[in-house]
Amino acid sequence: MQSYIDEAEKAISNPVLQTALANLQERLGKGAAAAYRNLPEGPGLRLKAHDIRMQAINSLDVLLETLAERVEKNGGEVIFADDAAAAVSACREIARKHGVRAVVKGKSMVSDEIGLNDALSADGIEVTETDLGEYIIQLAAEHPSHIIAPAIHKTRDEIGTLFTEKLGISYTNDPPTLTREARKSLREKFLAADMGITGCNLACSETGHIALLSNEGNIRMSTTLPRVHVAIMGMERVAATLSDHDILLRLLARGAAGQKMAGYVSHISGPRQPGHADGPDHYYLIILDNGRSRILADERFREILCCIRCGGCLNVCPVYAKIGGHAYGATYCGPVGAVVTPLLSGVGRFSHLCQGETLCGACKDACPVNIDIPRMLLELRSMLADGDASWQVRRNSLLEKAGWMIWSWMMQDRRRYEIGVKLMKRIFP
Amino acid sequence: MSPQPISNKVRFLQQIRTALGQPAGRGRNFLDLFSDSRTGSSLLLNRIDDRSATDVSTLTPPPSRGMSEGGTGSKQSPVDRNPLLDRLIDESIPLNLKVIPVPTVADAAQSIVDLTLDRTPEWSDAKSLVAWRHPLIDSLNLPDRLKSCGIPVYVPDFESVDFKQFRLLAQTALIGVTSADYCIAESASLILKNRSGQPGMVSLLPSIHVAVITEDQLLDSLAKCYALIKQGVDAETEGMIGCMTLISGPSKTADIEAVMVHGAHGPREMIIFVIAEQKGFSNTFPLS
């Protein structure tokens, strides 16, 4: 919790980050709202999408079984991984079997969740993040601070210095030039890689395909050129039918970036077919539980499995706008992270996340599938207050409870905040 | 990798059933739960045939605007125009995607020649093109048209070209020329499927992606596209989806201080020629 407050303070006293976050919210937050209004079916489609997602989650056993059958029929291999360790060892085993030396990765939250990069690097495999933002973060040896804009906390000057150091180019802070340099150096990586690793934005049970979204084209490169493709999906990321898939895909692009459609949407059903000139020889789909079935079993929190990780709730959250992504200290940040991180990684350990949010409700309105995040934050808080044996939570002290109530009120105003941090530091030295 | 013991999958799914409070064993199945989906899409298909110029009901009216680049439509009454084409052009502008209606295949071919002569290669000193083996693309006759300029056009005939060799050609090419299955007006998205002679890398590795389609390939929505795919003949032979890509504009990124830059990893420029016969479009193509 101390690191939460420290990181939050660091973020708030960084004027560059404050401006970047404000701009991000202005651009993407408002963009998504406008994009919902422009839906041919009207903004009410979000409510329908919520039902579609809930129905899918309630039928998850059937959907995953059907999905696996279809993928196998198309020549792919499906691996069910109970936890991070199982998923990581499956990836290492695949890499070993195919003699993989270089991996290119598309942005994948779930691979961050399971700590995949470190494990592969330890095996002597070169792992390159290929989303430009992720690439910058990897070169700088930092962590992403936003679900879809991972390098939002870096300035163009910092990136210029970084590229001079790491890529040996002469210094520039011009974004098009920097992008061109990254384009060149990453192209070599794509062409040389043996294996591509991606996440999965949304699978479809009826057809057996997974859909992957990007604007840069790095996902297409990673799934077209290397001879092995491994996709890792959280087990909840599946739609039942193509018509559900249509609705969710359109809402995902809108929630994430206010777009009608992402620049590229790859639909992948299996490995390269006979006579085709590209596509991987081997395709593996890893379906990950890693604590999700436990969330599924709890009616209070099952709804968070509807999340399609668009990052939309980050773009409207007043707390995220101030403290940035790093303060959350975990893979998933922002409002969705405040619910999902404690549930996946320990309610006690990450209790401060749900206490830190303000319950203003902006996240629910911004969510393409209308997830009631404030309700679940309240459930978590009451769990913390009263204790809950099934999640190994002990009762909170009254002092701590009061402290957090003050914090969340403070977060709504800059001046209040400054006094607040000092006060919090006194309460929790 | 040795095949996974079946018990792992069974146990994994059983854990989900337990979490959902479902009885053990496979009690429910997909069709029982989601059987209404087929009827849903055939209803949609009935409406697809109405997608011609007269059906404007499913489209939001295009905002009034000037004609597209290269158009001579100011002399034209709006009824002559395909509303799907109008919509596509409107949607393409903010995406930095150029949509150029042309009256004939020959006009599209000439524009591609002009484009080739005008642009500078990025990944090689010499200019070259890669193109799909596809009836419409074949009819452009690009190899002959570019021969006099000494610019080669490579096509992945898989009897003659080996795949590794073709990839080397694709990664140094200036322009990749493809067609598409459909084009969705609502989001300006081309639908491409990997097929023999039509690899995905042609729309991915070259610096510029040019697609040539005909007007009747325009659809208004992704829902209709999915419905057609679901009922299409392809579904039987190549699986329902296969390897399919939606492409809505050139590659782009805004990861450095939110400044929009085109040409992140994929093509930095993208042009769709729509062959819209007898619509009175100009055949001159604005290069800049």
Ligand code: SF4
């Ligand atoms: S909770 Fe909703 S808005 Fe937030 S990431 Fe998930 S789907 Fe997007």
